[in-house]
Amino acid sequence: MNKKIIIDCDPGQDDAMAIILAASGVSDLKIEAITTVAGNVGVGKNTVNALRVCDLTGLHDIPVAMGADRPLVQEPSEASHVHGQSGLDGTDLPEEPVKQPIDQHAVDVLIEKLLASDGDITLVPIGPLTNIALAIRKEPRIVAKIKEIAMMGGGTFGNRTPSAEFNIYADAEAARIVFESGAPITMFGLDVTHQALATPDKLAELKAIENPVAKAVADMLTFYSGAYKGNFAGAAMHDPCPIGYLIAPDIFEWDKVRVDVETTGKFTYGMTVVDFKGSTGRESNVQFARRLDSGEFWQLFLDALRSYSKS
Template identity: 65%
Template sequence: MNRKIMIDCDPGQDDAMALMLAASSISNLRIEAITTVAGNVDVDKNTRNALRLCDLLELKDVPVAKGASRPLVREMLIAADIHGKSGLDGTAMPEQPVKQTVRVHGADLIIEKLLASEEAITLVPTGPLTNIAMAIRKEPGIIPKIREIVLMGGGTYGNRTPAAEFNIFADAEAAKIVFESGAPIAMFGLDVTHQARANAETIEEIRAIGNPVATAVSDMLTFYLNAYQGLLGRTSAAIHDPCPVAYLIDPSIFQLEPVHVDVETKGEFTYGMTCVHKGVASDHVNAKFAGKLDPKKFWDLFYRALTTYSS
């Protein structure tokens, strides 16, 4: 039986790859909804990108809802230096999508889907956690209906600051609400996503697959890798957001351990830091922490997913 998921995202080249993996025919996941949030770029651009990706992946029946346009407390933070002005630079997909959004706020769609479902649904946030936090605060009754929150964010070090990863830094107040909600959480932070790296050889292998989805992914990765090289001087780029989706499809790719995570919201230099406490008593655990992945298994899964799309 397919596992029901909702993807909350800010596409984003790596968000796009997460969607591609979830929608592929090798996936055991059923996408119930896609919601968007301000993150890599503003929420309007992220929403347009989600719709464009749905057109590419032929997700005609999956509702897409625009969510939070800014963090709960802070001013909006974007990452156009990595993802481009559109948030999804580097692809030849049509600029204007055919698919349209549903007329409901993303946080409300999360609430509606959870309350209406007979089975628990897994939430997969790959951007800031604003929509998830808003849904939990508005309707705490959804928490028992959440099978798991499998998120990309945080880590024991940062990429936006020395202490904080971008998604958590962008709305640490929201992240704090989520980690303190009591919902089951699996956390895929920089410690593990930096082990999923793409380079020029990766791009050529993907391009050789030859179908339109693989071509779009190779184009996105080319832009993404060039951004990494230009800003950081690196010859490979971390592919963050597909990690939680890959875990849901094949948990054997990853090693996770029980931890307690606190989110720093008051530090002058540590705002957005996820303080990961390992070796804690079982009654103090609030998350599973992904520390290692098998790169060969990860990329084998990724390539197999791309080959399932039609030419």
């Protein structure tokens, strides 16, 4: 039976690759909706990028809804220095998508879909958590309807600041609401996503796949890898990790931990404080991904790209 998901995103090359993996022939996921949020770039550009990826992958009937255009409290913080001014630089995808967003706010889509469900929808937030927090605040009954939140964000170190990962830093107040909501959370932070690197040999394998989707991914990764030069062996495949988990959970290893989000620290705003040793005595609230089988992960991703038609 297909697993129902809603992808909440800010595409972003790695967001685009997460959608591509979820829509592929190796996936048993049923995408109920794609919602967008301000993050890597503004929400308008992120929405256009989500629509462009839907055109590429044939997701013609999946509703795409635009969401929050800024964080709950702080000023917007973008990452165009990583993803380019469009948020999806490096590809030759048409700039104007054929598909159009629905005339409904992402927060209302989340609430409507969850309340109408049998508690069988997993939320996959791979951008800032603003939409999810707003939905929880607007309609708290949805928490009991969320099967799982499989999210990309946080970690025991940062990439936006020394202590904070971008998605959490971009709206730490929203993240705190989500982490304290009581919903079951599976967290893919930098500790594990930095084990999913698009090294030159993997990129070469990918470039050998002959179809339009694989070509687009190769172009995305070629551009995106530029942000990692001199620091890593390749670009980190952050956002495909939660999708990979939902398709093939055995690829990952876990710890059950307590995670709290810092919202007041001068140097630690946006930090996810991970209590591995139980030193706070607080109940665990997160399944924390600590390791992945990189070979299995890449085999899954390459098989996903091969599943798309050559036409």
